[in-house]
Amino acid sequence: MSIVPPTADKSIIDKAVADKPIYVTQPSLPPLEDFIPYLEQIWENKILTNNGPFHKQLEQALCDYLGVDHLALFTNGTIALVTALQALRITGEVITTPFSFVATAHSLLWNNIKPVFVDIDPKTCNLDPDRIEEAITPQTTAIMPVHCYGNPCAVERIEELADTYGLKVIYDAAHAFGVKYKGESLLKHGDLSVLSFHATKVFNTFEGGAIICPDAKTKQRIDYLKNFGFADEVTVTAPGINGKMSEVNAAFGLLQLKHIDKALERRREIERAYREALTDAKGISLLPIPDDTIGNASYFPIFVGDDYPLSRDALYQALKDAGINGRRYFYPLISTMPMYRGVLDGKPVSLDKASRVANRVICLPIYPNLCDNEIEVICNCFSNQSGTLVGSNSEER
Ligand SMILES: *Cc1c(COP(=O)(O)O)cnc(C)c1O
Numbered sequence: 394m395s396i397v398p399p400t401a402d403k404s405i406i407d408k409a410v411a412d413k414p415i416y417v418t419q420p421s422l423p424p425l426e427d428f429i430p431y432l433e434q435i436w437e438n439k440i441l442t443n444n445g446p447f448h449k450q451l452e453q454a455l456c457d458y459l460g461v462d463h464l465a466l467f468t469n470g471t472i473a474l475v476t477a478l479q480a481l482r483i484t485g486e487v488i489t490t491p492f493s494f495v496a497t498a499h500s501l502l503w504n505n506i507k508p509v510f511v512d513i514d515p516k517t518c519n520l521d522p523d524r525i526e527e528a529i530t531p532q533t534t535a536i537m538p539v540h541c542y543g544n545p546c547a548v549e550r551i552e553e554l555a556d557t558y559g560l561k562v563i564y565d566a567a568h569a570f571g572v573k574y575k576g577e578s579l580l581k582h583g584d585l586s587v588l589s590f591h592a593t594k595v596f597n598t599f600e601g602g603a604i605i606c607p608d609a610k611t612k613q614r615i616d617y618l619k620n621f622g623f624a625d626e627v628t629v630t631a632p633g634i635n636g637k638m639s640e641v642n643a644a645f646g647l648l649q650l651k652h653i654d655k656a657l658e659r660r661r662e663i664e665r666a667y668r669e670a671l672t673d674a675k676g677i678s679l680l681p682i683p684d685d686t687i688g689n690a691s692y693f694p695i696f697v698g699d700d701y702p703l704s705r706d707a708l709y710q711a712l713k714d715a716g717i718n719g720r721r722y723f724y725p726l727i728s729t730m731p732m733y734r735g736v737l738d739g740k741p742v743s744l745d746k747a748s749r750v751a752n753r754v755i756c757l758p759i760y761p762n763l764c765d766n767e768i769e770v771i772c773n774c775f776s777n778q779s780g781t782l783v784g785s786n787s788e789e790r
Contacts, residue, residue: 467601467636487507498727552582567602574685663763705752
């Protein structure tokens, strides 16, 4: 069985397969020696956590970099999502998307909130604003949309609906670090936005996350909540959690921030190369470039159509066999997972578009260290309409 595309330079492919598989992402790391002075500082300070000097510095540096007013660091994005819901006292039902990483919906279950899944717009992979209104009930208190792949949600329409119905909006902005929309940070939209700094994200602190909030009072409440609810030594204001980011992670974030512009620029370059190479690939479709947006090229999704010679899963496997590890982000849909099946309670909610997208998507490798050779190898897999990855198993569909 041969899956080698006829147009590709076979020696490059052999090398890619033999040397090292290519993964969907690879974390960006600064030179190790650059981190030593930060560690020395921590050893000298003897402050390891609890809003230490690096924590304070990183909060300020991120506000400046992202162009937002207030930001509270967290140990990870999931605890930040759970805490964001607590901070706004969200209860009852929350409208959200089934096409996301599981943590989006899990944060609702951890708050005893019922997720109400609404279908997506396949042109953005984000919540379809035309379908939100019909999902609102007297129990609905908030909307939790996701800026999927860093592409902006229909923020104006969502805000309008939220204002009309008196709902809060918490964006899961885990993919949206550094995204600008209409000249401003996308993170300014909604009552709160939540970032993840997990190893696989555009900006990482090994593990980490943050809540962006519009005013100092809300930030203070969030800061209490992430520290067990402590307002001072003797006052506990709420059953808070331990969501604090350590000094090691915060210091690392400060160092990472020095390299972020270059990393984003390289990501965008790779995105352009992929777009150029794959725009005309038969049976493969791409998301339209969103209007008024400077994106972060955090993911590069492709969608495998009926006219592609292989099914999505066969293509996924063929790429894998060639040493190219894409990921099916997001598959399966959250709404099909055992802990969420029940929440639909027989209601005729159509998630057809989300299902279709989940069954067709593959995210291709994209990260700053992905080299031009590797991009060429990946693109060549799609470059010949008849050859591609068909091989001898074209009847596998
Ligand atoms: C990564 C991610 C999260 C979770 O963030 P962690 O920092 O890993 O806890 C939540 N939502 C989405 C959409 C994500 O991609």
